[in-house]
Amino acid sequence: MSKDRIIDFLDKQLENLDNFNYKVDEDENHVYAIFSEILGKYTNKELTFKLLDDVLYLHSITYGWKPVEKGVANKYFWLEILSKA
Secondary structure (H helix, E strand, O other), rough: OOOOHHHHHHHOOOOOOOEEEEEEEEEOEEEEEEEEEEOOEEEEEEEEEEEOOEEEEEEOOEEEEEEEEOOOHHHHHHHHHHHHO
């Protein structure tokens, strides 16, 4: 699985925003974005992504696997990243 697609998605979402630091790691099935800072608050939040049939999905404890690139589907990213941030 390519980390580049997830990094591009994150860069687009966080464009023009400061105080976000993260690293990206991957295994055979998923890509993980591990945030050490969100909006200036230090954290250890991990987001899990996967590509399925060329669609990028994000896993949320509340909503399960949700596609995040089309339309306003990025709201699931923002709901997850800002929950308990």
